[in-house]
Amino acid sequence: MKLCVVGIGGAGGKVTMEFMENEDLDSRLAASITKAEYITPGMIKGIWLEADKNDAKNLQHFFGDFNKGAYPGFFIPHDVIEDGSDLHVCVRERYGYDVKKQGFVRDAQYLKAIYEIFDTDSQIQELAAKEFSLNGNLEGPEQSGQKTEKTEPNGHSSFSKQAPNPIFDCAWNVIRPYTTLGGGDCDGILFIVSFGGGTGTGFINPIINNIRNEGKSDYPVFVLGILTETGSFADRAQNSKEGRRDLAAISAIYDLLTKSNGANGVILVDNQILLELFESDYTAANKFIYKMMRPMVLGRNYPGETPPSQAIAHNFTQGLLRPPIFVPLYATLTRCKNPEEELIRKALAEGRLFGCTPEDADFAVVFCRGFIDSDKIRQALSAQIGIDEDKIWVLRKMGEVDDEILIMLRNPYGGDAQAYTRQRTLENRFCEVISKALQYMDENVEDLFYEGKDSRKNPDSGKEESVKLTERAKQALDKFYFGKNGLTRDNLGKTDGFVNELQEAERRLQNGEKPFFLSPMRIYQREEKESGDKGKFDNIRGKDEISIIIDKRVREILAEQGLIPKTGQDSVRSAAKILE
Ligand SMILES: Nc1nc2c(ncn2[C@@H]2O[C@H](COP(=O)(O)OP(=O)(O)OP(=O)(O)O)[C@@H](O)[C@H]2O)c(=O)[nH]1
Ligand SMILES: [Mg+2]
Incomplete structure (x- = not known):
């Protein structure tokens, strides 16, 4: 599995940054002078999609401007529509939406509406076709250090099948070359968003629709979503109150979980739990999110245990009609003999990153790093939460110093009418x-x-x-x-x-x-x-x-x-x- 990590919006970008640290050279300057290839752990490729130009251009210095060939880069999708163009004006006149708005409307419905307008309104579609299909100006620039094999003469393949949806098409067009669908080597995408703002929550569903509408129903797409915290901590920075953040969050999650051919899994992390663990320090929380995801995305696989993303995606969704929720549980131990039982116990006791009832999971994938025995992991997890061993899939990788496990529990809720009354259940958090x-x-x-x-x-x-x-x-x-x-x-x-x-x-x-x-x-x-x-x-x-x-x-x-x-x-x- 080799993933393309796509961070969307503020939190999405900051967490993606953790995945994108350069392994070889710490200095960006030295790297550019020596023209060194940018190597991340796990050979992950990545990009940050953002709507707020100020956040992207002035408030951070990790991502460079993708349009100027920087890697890793940020990309502002709505820049593709020219200010004052017929299309820009027409959408505003017919609907009142400003498609170039920089993302201060903190809800998921704003971008959902814009996506659906382009998807349904024939007048807008005609204008979009005139402005985009003919001159092909959705094409992204050359990506530095990356393969840029073009599969279509004008860079936007979806148009032959359906009307242009410029903002989301151009976003997909900058991701695509990293993927096996566009000549790159990433065999899956991991989107990272927070559920609670406007950009990440608004963008995530339309962009997945775009991938699927291109006919790529089996390309592996995973979403790592960080649910906004309770209380007023985020209110000031985010300029958005809790109820409103909750509405944005639940709207995005609703669309993700009801799209039958959507993502292959929605991995949920609760900021509430993270901020309690890391005393309200977002940066520490972001570093931890990367750390806990490493057993899934990094490391050399054990010989003979190298499933491509497609196999993982297939197992994630097998037997379900809708995209599943995955709750991650993480544990690490200093290397010792027979760590399996203790790792499982520790992950269940202290490592849950979202409320859940592990016994209710209908399937579990355990990603391991280190010297770990698969049978012992299966036995220990089955003994401790009571799900059948044949519903537990263990994937092992070589580790570094410590032993680590990441248990992904599929849909760990349901069947108990009292669960919503108990703290730290999925039912309770969603009801809230x-x-x-x-x-x-x-x-x-x-x-x-x-x-x-x-x-x-x-x-x-x-x-x-x-x-x-x-x-x-x-x-x-x-x-x-x-x-x-x-x-x-x-x-x-x-x-x-x-x-x-x-x-x-x-x-x-x-x-x-x-x-x-x-x-x-x-x-x-x-x-x-x-x-x-x-x-x-x-x-x-x-x-x-x-x-x-x-x-x-x-x-x-x-x-x-x-x-x-x-x-x-x-x-x-x-x-x-x-x-x-
Ligand atoms: N874990 C974590 N959560 C964050 C961070 N920054 C913001 N959040 C949370 O994410 C929510 C949404 O914030 P952003 O990701 O900045 O929002 P956005 O997607 O850029 O959307 P806009 O509203 O358009 O800015 C906030 O309400 C916080 O709960 C971060 O660095 N780490
Ligand atoms: Mg933002």
């Missing part, structure tokens, strides 16, 4: 985030439409910027959040819509149901030209989503009749067996 997001929406409905409060001075132009959505955009958001009847104060979330879906998810978590997010949601619907079914499949997209809705209904009916338990992702399969 959902209820704070719901409360925030209830108390700040106008924020959902960016009314009044969202403005700031643009550091480039010095002008005050704010968002003023058009009626068209407001109506779409109204329907997205509050369902077909729109917002009525005393009816919040009682019809369909995202608010209702969140309430339902909270209820499922409280009942111990698994999974808890089911139906994909869209703000802008695709036109149903051929079928004439416009409006009939609101919030649904494609065959995958339709099959999920059918799956959901079948499960409800079977559960009502007592044929299957209420929990379990595999319930349709088990129901099919019962019916046979």
